[in-house]
Amino acid sequence: MSKPAIVFIGFMGAGKSTALAAARRAGLEATEIDELMEAALGKPISQAFEEDGQEAFRAREAEVVGELLERADGGAIALGGGSVLSERVRAALGRHVVVLLEIDAKEAWRRIEGTPRPLATSEADVEALLAERLPLYEELADAVVPMADAGVVKRAMPAIQALAEMPQGTRLLWASSASGDYPVFVGAGILGTGWWPLEGRRFCVTHPALADYAQRIEPLAERIEVAPGEASKSMQGAEEVLRGLARAEMTREDHMVALGGGVVGDLAGLCAHLYQRGVPIVHLPTTLVAQVDSAYGGKTGVDLPEGKNYAGAYQLPAAVLADVDTLKTLSREELAAGFVEALKTGLLAGGALWDRVRAIDALDPEALADVVFACARYKCAIVAADERDSDLRNVLNLGHTVGHAIEAATDYTRYRHGEAISLGLLAALRLSDAPGLRDETEAILSRHELPTQLDPEIATDPILDALQRDKKRTAAGVGFVLLSEPGKPRTGQIVDPAKVRAAVEELYR
Numbered sequence: 001m002s003k004p005a006i007v008f009i010g011f012m013g014a015g016k017s018t019a020l021a022a023a024r025r026a027g028l029e030a031t032e033i034d035e036l037m038e039a040a041l042g043k044p045i046s047q048a049f050e051e052d053g054q055e056a057f058r059a060r061e062a063e064v065v066g067e068l069l070e071r072a073d074g075g076a077i078a079l080g081g082g083s084v085l086s087e088r089v090r091a092a093l094g095r096h097v098v099v100l101l102e103i104d105a106k107e108a109w110r111r112i113e114g115t116p117r118p119l120a121t122s123e124a125d126v127e128a129l130l131a132e133r134l135p136l137y138e139e140l141a142d143a144v145v146p147m148a149d150a151g152v153v154k155r156a157m158p159a160i161q162a163l164a165e166m167p168q169g170t171r172l173l174w175a176s177s178a179s180g181d182y183p184v185f186v187g188a189g190i191l192g193t194g195w196w197p198l199e200g201r202r203f204c205v206t207h208p209a210l211a212d213y214a215q216r217i218e219p220l221a222e223r224i225e226v227a228p229g230e231a232s233k234s235m236q237g238a239e240e241v242l243r244g245l246a247r248a249e250m251t252r253e254d255h256m257v258a259l260g261g262g263v264v265g266d267l268a269g270l271c272a273h274l275y276q277r278g279v280p281i282v283h284l285p286t287t288l289v290a291q292v293d294s295a296y297g298g299k300t301g302v303d304l305p306e307g308k309n310y311a312g313a314y315q316l317p318a319a320v321l322a323d324v325d326t327l328k329t330l331s332r333e334e335l336a337a338g339f340v341e342a343l344k345t346g347l348l349a350g351g352a353l354w355d356r357v358r359a360i361d362a363l364d365p366e367a368l369a370d371v372v373f374a375c376a377r378y379k380c381a382i383v384a385a386d387e388r389d390s391d392l393r394n395v396l397n398l399g400h401t402v403g404h405a406i407e408a409a410t411d412y413t414r415y416r417h418g419e420a421i422s423l424g425l426l427a428a429l430r431l432s433d434a435p436g437l438r439d440e441t442e443a444i445l446s447r448h449e450l451p452t453q454l455d456p457e458i459a460t461d462p463i464l465d466a467l468q469r470d471k472k473r474t475a476a477g478v479g480f481v482l483l484s485e486p487g488k489p490r491t492g493q494i495v496d497p498a499k500v501r502a503a504v505e506e507l508y509r
Contacts, residue, residue, distance in 0.1 A: 003074035010101035013111035015147045016078035022154040023076035030076045046116035062086035084136050100141035105130045143172035159183035175380040177387040186373045190323040191216040197319035203250050205268035206259035222248035230412035233263045233302045241271045255280040261287030262294040269300030273315040280318040286326040288338025292375035295320045297383040307469045308404045327365040336448045337418030345375045350487015394491040398481040399425035405467035422450045430503040432482040454507040
């Protein structure tokens with residue numbers, strides 16, 4: 001059988017020629033469609049548009065590109081921006097590894113302004129055309145690579161090439177931010193492939209119940225087990241992991257593996273930052289909350305008695321492998337609690353992601369892979385713009401200000417993290433003066449059997465006291481993330497304390 005090719009797609013100006021150059025350096029035979037088209041037409045593409053019209057050009061393009069893709073045997077191919085408009089081309093892409101080179105309209109126009117582009121003679125043309133084509137690009141893509149800089153595809157090529165060996169349906173996101181970049185793989189059965197992103201010995205931090213998954217990533221130089229639950233996410237827990245690594249004689253040539261949910265990821269990530277002043281870490285999230293949120297972006301931390309995540313550091317992962325098969329072993333309650341982070345992301349993103357999340361049955365693991373990938377993509381885009389939480393990344397705190405306070409006030413024992421955040425979301429939407437959205441969110445939470453009312457045995461004042469110790473508090477006070485409609489969050493909103501009390505008290509009704 002013919003081998004699949006790596007096919008780069010994307011809007012004009014996205015950098016497909018640069019991507020092909022990276023493929024050549026990786027030893028792949030490379031083909032650029034624009035060059036083939038000009039040879040087939042006997043004239044430049046802009047001239048063909050002018051003399052023959054767009055319809056005639058597209059018909060010829062479908063023939064040339066369709067035949068190439070149908071006969072391709074490995075290598076790398078860069079399509080024209082509009083090649084995917086052809087049904088024949090889209091069908092032929094099915095057996096190949098399709099890589100979307102992601103670019104926004106503003107940057108695309110900056111790159112192509114002044115060049116002969118028949119369909120894009122203004123920034124408004126670019127915005128409209130990209131909005132029209134983007135759903136097609138995203139539907140076809142097996143991998144998404146935001147074009148952060150000219151060298152990004154070269155760095156991503158090993159992961160792109162590995163995608164061909166992954167289980168069918170696996171998708172790749174290349175995450176980039178100020179401190180570095182890394183691959184995110186999302187799919188079913190990833191942990192059993194044998195592929196691994198790093199050389200060197202692996203030192204795994206995990207739970208005892210995950211021994212079966214640990215066996216799938218052997219060889220492990222050491223497996224350090226921590227008890228499940230927030231209680232492990234402490235300074236004492238960090239010391240136990242660090243001393244375990246030291247006793248096992250881990251060196252800086254080795255790396256750590258975080259196999260588990262958000263607690264393991266946060267704890268192991270901090271230890272990776274601290275151990276011998278920093279070692280790489282690979283995240284293998286096994287819970288929904290970790291797969292849609294906490295495994296990405298490099299935030300690590302442990303709790304202090306005074307507050308959640310009060311001690312932490314930034315440590316980007318070397319890779320994230322989100323095997324959605326692990327979600328099948330979760331209880332109904334764990335799946336529902338993890339879904340809250342997906343719901344939060346949908347509220348923040350708005351648009352298609354909000355529509356998808358509000359309609360999904362989060363208790364069906366088979367339906368979650370696309371949502372996991374979309375949430376990871378949203379969060380990684382936010383982190384790319386603001387890795388160190390100085391501005392935009394604050395939006396990810398939606399619902400967490402009150403939610404974290406509820407967790408702290410109940411000693412992290414009454415609610416799962418997602419359950420506390422479900423209450424925090426309702427409080428945030430009350431403070432946002434968005435009664436319709438709050439009612440809809442409450443209905444979604446109720447449908448998934450998540451808490452929408454506080455336990456009456458929990459007093460209000462301890463929650464408000466914990467809220468005042470929120471780690472994002474400034475001299476001006478505690479800033480809330482509010483939003484009046486999906487997709488339009490507002491950060492740093494200082495709210496009248498009386499309104500905050502009322503929003504918390506409403507949770508008892």
